Amino acid sequence: MSAVADDAPERPNAIPGSRTPPMGGGHQMRALAREWGSELIVLVVIVILGGFVGLGNPVFFSPQNLLNILQAVAVVGVAAIGATLVIISGNLDLSVGSIISLGGLMCAIPMVGWGVPFELAAVIGIVTGCVAGAVNGLIVTYGRVNSFIVTLGTSSALAGLALYITDRHPIEMPDSSAWLGQAELGPVPVSVVVLVVLAAASQYFLARTVRGQRITAVGDNQRAAFLSGLPVRSTIILAYVLAGGFAAFAGVLQASALANAAPAAGAGLVLTIIAGVIIGGTSLLGGRGSIIGTLLGSILLGILSNAFILLRLNPEIQVVSLGLVIVLAALVDQWRMRRSGG
Amino acid sequence: MIEGRGLTKRFGGVVALDTVDITIELGKVTALLGENGAGKSTLVACLSGAYQPDGGDLILDGAPMRLRSPDDARRAGIAVIHQEPQMLEEQSVAANIYLARLAPGARSGAGTNQLNTRAAEHLAALGIRDLEPAAKMRNIKGAHRQLVEIARALVGEPRVLFLDEPNASLGEAESARLFDVVRGLRERGVAVVLISHRLREVYAIADHVVVMRDGRKVADAPTAELPVERAISFITGGAKPLAPAQSPIAVGNDNRPPLLELADVSGPGFAHVSFRVAAGEIVGMSGLVGSGRTEIAHAVIGATHPGSGVLRFAGAPVHFGDPAEALRVGIAFVPEGRREAVFYGQSVDFNIRAGFWGTGERDGAPGSRVERTQAVRALMARLQVKAPDPHIRAATLSGGNQQKLLIARALSASPRLLILDEPTHGVDVGTKREIHDLMRSLAAEGIAVWFISSEVEEVVELATRILVVHQGRVVAELPGGSPIEDVLAYNFGEVSVRRG
Numbered sequence: 001m002s003a004v005a006d007d008a009p010e011r012p013n014a015i016p017g018s019r020t021p022p023m024g025g026g027h028q029m030r031a032l033a034r035e036w037g038s039e040l041i042v043l044v045v046i047v048i049l050g051g052f053v054g055l056g057n058p059v060f061f062s063p064q065n066l067l068n069i070l071q072a073v074a075v076v077g078v079a080a081i082g083a084t085l086v087i088i089s090g091n092l093d094l095s096v097g098s099i100i101s102l103g104g105l106m107c108a109i110p111m112v113g114w115g116v117p118f119e120l121a122a123v124i125g126i127v128t129g130c131v132a133g134a135v136n137g138l139i140v141t142y143g144r145v146n147s148f149i150v151t152l153g154t155s156s157a158l159a160g161l162a163l164y165i166t167d168r169h170p171i172e173m174p175d176s177s178a179w180l181g182q183a184e185l186g187p188v189p190v191s192v193v194v195l196v197v198l199a200a201a202s203q204y205f206l207a208r209t210v211r212g213q214r215i216t217a218v219g220d221n222q223r224a225a226f227l228s229g230l231p232v233r234s235t236i237i238l239a240y241v242l243a244g245g246f247a248a249f250a251g252v253l254q255a256s257a258l259a260n261a262a263p264a265a266g267a268g269l270v271l272t273i274i275a276g277v278i279i280g281g282t283s284l285l286g287g288r289g290s291i292i293g294t295l296l297g298s299i300l301l302g303i304l305s306n307a308f309i310l311l312r313l314n315p316e317i318q319v320v321s322l323g324l325v326i327v328l329a330a331l332v333d334q335w336r337m338r339r340s341g342g
Numbered sequence: 343m344i345e346g347r348g349l350t351k352r353f354g355g356v357v358a359l360d361t362v363d364i365t366i367e368l369g370k371v372t373a374l375l376g377e378n379g380a381g382k383s384t385l386v387a388c389l390s391g392a393y394q395p396d397g398g399d400l401i402l403d404g405a406p407m408r409l410r411s412p413d414d415a416r417r418a419g420i421a422v423i424h425q426e427p428q429m430l431e432e433q434s435v436a437a438n439i440y441l442a443r444l445a446p447g448a449r450s451g452a453g454t455n456q457l458n459t460r461a462a463e464h465l466a467a468l469g470i471r472d473l474e475p476a477a478k479m480r481n482i483k484g485a486h487r488q489l490v491e492i493a494r495a496l497v498g499e500p501r502v503l504f505l506d507e508p509n510a511s512l513g514e515a516e517s518a519r520l521f522d523v524v525r526g527l528r529e530r531g532v533a534v535v536l537i538s539h540r541l542r543e544v545y546a547i548a549d550h551v552v553v554m555r556d557g558r559k560v561a562d563a564p565t566a567e568l569p570v571e572r573a574i575s576f577i578t579g580g581a582k583p584l585a586p587a588q589s590p591i592a593v594g595n596d597n598r599p600p601l602l603e604l605a606d607v608s609g610p611g612f613a614h615v616s617f618r619v620a621a622g623e624i625v626g627m628s629g630l631v632g633s634g635r636t637e638i639a640h641a642v643i644g645a646t647h648p649g650s651g652v653l654r655f656a657g658a659p660v661h662f663g664d665p666a667e668a669l670r671v672g673i674a675f676v677p678e679g680r681r682e683a684v685f686y687g688q689s690v691d692f693n694i695r696a697g698f699w700g701t702g703e704r705d706g707a708p709g710s711r712v713e714r715t716q717a718v719r720a721l722m723a724r725l726q727v728k729a730p731d732p733h734i735r736a737a738t739l740s741g742g743n744q745q746k747l748l749i750a751r752a753l754s755a756s757p758r759l760l761i762l763d764e765p766t767h768g769v770d771v772g773t774k775r776e777i778h779d780l781m782r783s784l785a786a787e788g789i790a791v792w793f794i795s796s797e798v799e800e801v802v803e804l805a806t807r808i809l810v811v812h813q814g815r816v817v818a819e820l821p822g823g824s825p826i827e828d829v830l831a832y833n834f835g836e837v838s839v840r841r842g
Contacts, residue, residue, distance in 0.1 A: 031733065034733070034734075035733075208711075210698070210699045213692070213695070213696070213699060214699050216685075216688065216692070217685055217688070217692075217696050217699070220685040220686065220687045220688055221682070221683075221684065221685050221686065223682040223683075224677070224682055224683045224684060224685055225685075225696070226645065226664065226665060227643075227645060227665055227675055227677045227682060227683060228665070228669075228675075228683070228696055228697065228700060228751060228752075229665045229666045229668065229669030229670075229674070229675070229697075229700030229755065230666060230696065230699055230700045231664075231666045231700070232664075232666075283687075287685070287687045287688070288687050
């Protein structure tokens with residue numbers, strides 16, 4: 001998480017020429033578990049948790065409720081995609097919540113103040129988020145300051161800025177913005193389609209493109225990446241710019257869904273966003289994780305909060321359960337990594 | 343007195359220590375000599391509880407015993423001082439010396455003033471008067487760090503003290519300072535075992551010499567009976583003439599324009615370095631750990647920044663801001679420590695493919711995904727990387743295979759100059775030969791190869807031209823196949839050993 005990370009500890013080597021996995025079905029299963037183990041575990045937990053909630057209240061299984069869950073996850077999920085990229089690069093972004101607020105406002109202000117059409121205003125909001133992300137990235141890389149501190153600071157600064165430019169007043173969104181957050185495409189809310197498409201595209205970016213794979217390399221072993229001639233700084237900056245862009249877009253999405261851009265709209269979301277990333281199997285040490293995992297992790301948290309409504313549980317306990325799920329996810333992940341031999 | 347009988351240690355198929363008998367006597371300084379990988383550190387680890395020997399016995403004062411951990415050894419009066427002392431940098435010298443006061447079962451800690459007073463007395467008893475007990479550890483440099491570590495080890499009043507290359511990174515004056523303290527320990531009846539490559543300095547202090555080679559003890563005698571020249575021949579296994587098959591391929595380099603040229607370059611850790619590397623050459627850079635070899639390579643590729651001098655690549659003056667820029671013009675680097683090179687959490691495939699990512703998407707690297715996958719397969723085959731499949735994690739490979747992985751990564755960038763820092767450090771003999779053959783064939787293809795090694799034999803065998811680095815300077819340039827003794831002599835700054 002530091003700007004100039006220490007080398008990853010050398011993990012114990014296995015015996016040379018370790019055993020070849022048998023070919024055939026077993027081999028494929030093992031390859032699947034190796035590649036997508038964390039994600040499969042989250043998926044299994046989602047199914048089990050869903051089963052229990054459904055037993056308690058059959059409404060859970062209704063397509064409408066399932067879509068509601070996804071729609072409720074959309075804002076956090078979109079922001080979590082960007083946060084995942086930063087965490088995989090071995091850094092942290094605590095400013096995503098403030099950028100959500102700012103992104104929504106910088107979409108609303110041009111629309112209301114200058115009559116800019118929604119689509120263009122959304123781009124203005126997103127660009128604002130990218131700029132904020134670039135500032136984070138520049139300070140982390142060129143300033144060599146620990147990313148936790150940097151983004152803790154910018155988070156506060158941007159939250160204050162959002163309050164300042166609006167004088168603490170929320171801005172009502174014109175109706176022309178409603179399609180993104182409120183309309184449906186057939187039975188599926190547009191925001192859910194957007195979330196899934198962005199997650200799929202980002203997963204492709206992370207795992208298949210050069211710039212995406214550089215993020216994983218830098219997070220795994222920053223020194224190795226540097227000495228191998230990878231552009232470490234621009235890679236980290238790119239991760240922050242994307243994180244800012246995704247967070248700002250999440251803010252636009254939220255403003256559109258609520259028909260209202262509030263200066264503190266994203267204030268309480270950081271914990272949920274980072275929790276979704278970690279539950280999805282992304283390592284806080286960097287170098288390991290996936291967008292699919294983050295999507296599943298965010299959905300798991302969405303089901304949890306849905307369950308508290310459907311089962312009429314005490315909402316205070318939901319906060320407790322969020323904390324427990326985060327710690328449990330980290331424990332399961334540790335145990336899994338140790339078993340797989342480092 | 344501590345004794346090892348028939349000590350044997352294996353790692354996988356490699357025998358690191360082969361039935362070694364050793365006796366270490368109190369009140370004497372025993373020098374433990376040998377090349378890197380000869381088994382010195384393994385022997386020390388077995389004698390100090392860090393490793394459990396696979397065979398043989400430890401005898402302490404006539405009674406057999408087992409050391410299950412370094413903590414066991416500490417209680418038995420055995421302490422080890424490592425090359426790079428681990429310190430609490432933000433704490434005072436005194437707090438570091440009395441770190442054991444925080445161990446479980448220790449009596450309650452003293453106040454700051456009391457601690458400083460005690461530390462001052464303790465240091466004075468060791469003849470160390472220029473260390474301020476209240477100073478912050480992070481301000482303590484060089485030999486003084488070693489002295490703090492020695493002082494810390496001596497709080498427990500050990501009877502046997504191992505010093506693992508304590509002066510590797512010290513200048514001569516600092517090294518002399520350290521050895522003064524060692525003499526004082528000897529007078530107090532402590533058994534001191536000294537591992538060092540600096541023979542002249544070692545010989546000035548040691549009472550007894552033990553030489554290791556290929557995991558075996560090859561010499562064991564009082565210093566007076568084993569002169570330096572003979573010790574060197576034991577260290578290198580005798581100066582055998584090179585068989586023709588081992589001789590480096592002859593590449594005419596006199597007429598070639600140099601690909602890389604350094605003219606009076608100075609930087610962090612080295613000064614006034616000038617040399618050239620031409621396409622098709624294998625330039626071997628010999629030097630001790632800490633002599634400045636790696637620092638020169640780092641400055642060339644832009645990992646650090648040279649202070650002065652001119653660097654030319656392909657005839658044009660260049661200055662690289664970072665290794666990415668060096669890679670773009672065709673300079674690939676394989677770092678010394680695998681720790682600072684392998685992406686442990688990623689697959690074999692990922693680790694090799696990473697070489698494509700520095701050069702920019704289009705220039706230099708194969709374009710499509712399929713082409714890159716084919717290129718990775720081709721490199722794996724060429725380097726004979728032994729992995730069950732390309733998708734297993736790099737952390738599960740053996741050290742030798744990880745090293746091949748790194749070379750494959752460097753080659754995937756299609757470099758014109760390949761710089762390898764200790765390319766065969768800690769790999770087995772077979773892999774070593776494969777890496778050597780590869781380096782020869784790369785040179786034959788017209789790549790300029792520059793490698794750094796602390797193993798003199800390797801340099802003599804492999805290089806078409808030899809550069810020797812000593813204390814931050816290139817002190818000699820010798821033709822390939824030069825006598826091992828010559829190269830060693832320059833390495834140790836021990837020019838008097840040199841014949842003719």
